[in-house]
Amino acid sequence: MQRWPESFSFVLFFAVLFGGLCACAGQEYGWKAGVAKAVITPAEPIWMAGYGARRKPSEGVRQDLHVKALALQDETGRISVLVTLDLADLKRDFSDLIAQRCRKQFGLSRDRLVLNESHTHSGPVTGYPPAYAEVSAQQAAAIRRYTSGLLDKVIETVGASIRNLSPARLAFEQGLAGVAVNRRRARVRSLPGPVDHDVPVLSVRDADGGLRAVVVGYACHATALGDYQISGDWPGFAQVEIEKAQPGATALFVQGCGADANPLPRYQGTDPKLVHHSVALAATYGKILAAAADLVLHGKMKPLGGPINSAFELVDLPFHQPLTREELEARLNDSDAPTRRYAQQLLVMLDRDANLRDRYPYPVQVWQFGRSLKFIALGGEVVVDYSLRLKAEHGWDNTWVAGYSNDGFGYVPSLRVLREGGYEGGDANRNLPGRFGAAIEEIIVEKVSDLVKRTSAPGPGGAAQ
Secondary structure, three states: OOOOOHHHHHHHHHHHHHHHHHHHHHOOOOOEEEEEEEEOOOOOOOOEOOOOOOOOOOOEEOOOOEEEEEEEEOOOOOEEEEEEEOOOOOOHHHHHHHHHHHHHHHOOOHHHEEEEEOOEOOOEOOOOOOOOOOOOHHHHHHHHHHHHHHHHHHHHHHHHHHHOOEEEEEEEEEEEOOOEEEHHHHHOOOOOOOOOOEEEEEEEEEOOOOEEEEEEEEOOOEOOOOOOEEOOHHHHHHHHHHHHHOOOOEEEEEEOOOOOEEEOOOOOOOOHHHHHHHHHHHHHHHHHHHHHHHHHHOOOOEEOOOOEEEEEEEEEEEEOOOOOHHHHHHHOOOOOHHHHHHHHHHHHHHHHHOOOOOEEEEEEEEEEEOOOOEEEEEOOEEOHHHHHHHHHHHOOOOEEEEOOEOOOOOEEOOHHHHHHOOHHHHHOOOOOOOOEOOOHHHHHHHHHHHHHHHHHOOOOOOOEO
């Protein structure tokens, strides 16, 4: 019988051991991931979302818009999909339609689907014409055509991400970036100026360590630009820069609780010199966020284990006092055209339903990655107080709070902002039957805590309600 040299046996032993360790490391948490994206740039001039002062449709394209989807399958075999869109907002009826089709076509339950918009103010209106704009019948038709095509592209992209599932490794860490400035303080310097400068980063790598996707978050309005060119604003520039620095990887941007934050300084207006300066600033802010993400990717990131436990619920947010018919009819004579149009819309609802609703069904969603990362997705334009409070309560190092998710109905003030009043405190929500009541913050925070507790339980959890 042939005997191997002792030195060879020693080498063989460690080769087998090392190979086994590498194989285990590559399959450490049993993740599979798939990523897909599609261009959703309007093919024709269209009314743009975000700014009520616009008086005409778009005049060109500065930068393509995208829908991107990241599908994650954990060791239980359950699939969760994050969808990011370079759009201003998606109303709940449209988000519900996406969710219904995803359930029917892919078996994806509502708690397993997150829809987040970058809130670019240089993107198209979706769904139906906003009351703040005088949109012609021709432009209303353009919005309907765009929305119909958008729905199909979102569903196709979700499906492609699921088909692309393959073994992956996930990791998480946070950086910092100083782009956001509290815009309420910029208007009234005596007001507090809280901001959230955290840059949460989720990396998705293949079994060999190659970077496939980078999910980056930040809390700040996408309002560096203000002309009539379609673009993703500074988040669009940020995704381009990240993908340049990481060839082959797809960058997804998740908007945080930046309802009361702007990128400052900024230039507004359509004068060519102002536009030139604003584009330069948007590109700079994008590079800053990309640099923050790059620093995180080149540092030590924490591996993420599974499973993903998920939960989604609608919680009722009461209005302080719904508007009366007399108050709405008085607004029909207001000198402000959007105020008149909003009043007309609410009067139609009042005539149809006999009364205005006294509460709003608000979406709250939580994904819990094993015993590590908590991803909290809140609907509407959420002010920064929620992000800071929820991270203080659930963990600064392992809590990621996103706004602008699943429903773009309007502003979500904290109790502080509600008491201070102003635009984010209720003036902007003229499409709603009234201002939110003082209990709004505690209701949302309590519901988040409830879902965090539910998804922290061992085993797969979370059910859509």
